[in-house]
Amino acid sequence: MEPRASCVEWAVVGSDIGPLLLAATDEGLVSVVFHAHEKVRGKALEMLASRLGAELVAVPEPISGSSRLAEPVRQFAAYFAGTLRKFDLPLDWSLTSGFNRQVLRELNDNVPYGTVVGYGDLAARVGQPGAAQAVGAAMGSNPLPVVVACHRVVESDGGLGGFGGGLEIKRVLLALEGVLPQPLF
Template sequence: MNSNPPGAGIVEWAVVGSDIGPLLLAATGTGLVSVAFHADARVREKALMQLAARLGAEPVEVLDPISGAGRLAEPARQLDAYFAGALREFTLPLDWSLTTGFHRRVLHELDDSVPYGSVVGYGDLARRVGEPGAAQAVGAAMGANPLPIVVPCHRVVESDGGLGGFGGGLETKRVLLALEGVLPQPLF
């Protein structure tokens, strides 16, 4: 019997550039498992330690993910296309093993029903998963999203029109929503 958690095995990771700074991408044999914002040395170290602990495998760095044929080639290509404005829907296999229960239900609903260029309120998303009083719990699920951008937690906003919080920082959320045409582009 295999005692490793789902998604165990080789975990490949790389840091790729983006319009919002360096992103750490990690993938298992199942699919993309993690995207981490602002992937400086401190963030990388913390993210890699968490991946090793949660997935039961030491992550292996991929030095050139885009030109390679490894697990990160397609996620890196699709993220490049997204930031270039040429991709509106990610078509990647995802490894959901870093999220469970209510959080996983909320993230699946978000991924399935909130398309590019639109937003949803925390309370609305709570109602969609059958938990109408769980707006704050939806916020916690967004904060724990292991696959931001690809599973678009930046599209979840406050019911009064406020941006709400965001694990990548509010400026990052503004940039992503402007890219998708929800907010105006900054003047400079």
């Protein structure tokens, strides 16, 4: 079992895809949650407290230099502005383990901005060529979406596949990265 975090700083920040809850431990960014309105935020914070055994500390102004969230907030803003192609943040992988962690690390390290990979191809990359559905489950449990870019994983026939934030958000992220055309309006 991994050591538990003593404190988790969190904040909700606006983005082109709606409010995101960002949370960080002293190890790094640990969680990104879509649709971070009050009800979703409450459930996400309960899960973080339970899984990490940590005190949760809201950061009202996360861009301040002393916050663990200052750099993640800056990089998210740059990503949505189209000026950042690769997040360069310390990541806390403690909310994932085993096969899921292996798949997410492969995705993070070897599927760059503006590219996509199939579920089956990603399974083969981690030595489990028949595990496309398990890769889908790993994407669904990704605690660090956008940063660990599960939106870049698609079906082998060209379909979008699923996405925890909803398919419209997946389309927006893929359009931002130039994989899909930008919406007309």
